Amino acid sequence: MSNNHSLEERKISWPLALLSSILVAFGFLFIASGFGTILMCLYLGKSPTETGLILSGTSLVVKNTILVGQIGGTITGMIILPLLYVFFIRKELKMDIFIPSWKQILPFLIAALCITFIVMPLIGIIGDWNKNIQLPTSWNTLETSMRAMEDKAAVATKLIVIYNSTGEMLLILFTMALLPALSEELVFRGILQNSLLKATNNIHIAVFASAFIFSFIHFQFFGFFPRFLLGIVLGYLYITSGNILVSMLMHFANNAFVVIAMNLHAKGALKIDPESSKDIPVESIYISIILSTALFYLCW
Secondary structure: OOOOOOOOOOOOOHHHHHHHHHHHHHHHHHHHHHHHHHHHHHHHOOOHHHHHHHHHOOOHHHHHHHHHHHHHHHHHHHHHHHHHHHHHOOHHHHHHHHOOOOOOHHHHHHHHHHHHHHHHHHHHHHHHHHHOOOOOHHHHHHHHHHHHHHHHHHHHHHHHOOOOOHHHHHHHHHHHHHHHHHHHHHHHHHHHHHHHHHHHOOHHHHHHHHHHHHHHOOOOHHHHHHHHHHHHHHHHHHHHHOOHHHHHHHHHHHHHHHHHHHHHHHOOOOOOOOOOOOOOOHHHHHHHHHHHHHHHHHHO
């Protein structure tokens, strides 16, 4: 007798689907982080404790160590394992992710690039507001700890994005823009959003929940809301186009713009700080708010 009780046919409640989605995402991230740390230790020949201590340095060795960990961890934990998960465990997701709609793909790709620059000023405003959030006085210890962790991560990021040649630029864009776009869209839109959509039959719950997990799992509270907004935009773009390559392109364009802008700003070639909205022209902010609102209305 054949067993027809596949995951696709089993209907589970959306809270259970959400919980399982969170666990799956954390699993991928945990493995990616662990494997990346192992590679960093092997590259340096030092213990994990010593690896953590060197992140405040500025040497080329530190930069290369971080890149080795990022590349190895992301490819292993956030690309290879999710692909194995889909092809051998969640087989019903293969059609959703790997047999996409190709109708009007070019207009959607162009739209993805346009939307990237439309929402950037709005994301910048929300980012500045998020950075300045003050937690209750009783949470001062927690807030200090979180800000210290995020400042440390920011120092490492600023160290990585500095490049002085075309080869270095391509390596940084591959590590900091392309790999995150491919892996995070595969996991958060391809797997988690599709899983939640199957469980809830509600596009909006699937998009918002996967965007929330996408932002939360970065463990950066003072950057949570702009990343959450980006996740929502990417989610609706994927749903609307039916092609994950569209959301991947927007994700890559956003990352690449930030990497290049941070490099130019660090060298003094760009006066506008890409990590702040204070230098953005007021007209651009108003246009971004109006067009972003229209986009959300159309998506909804």
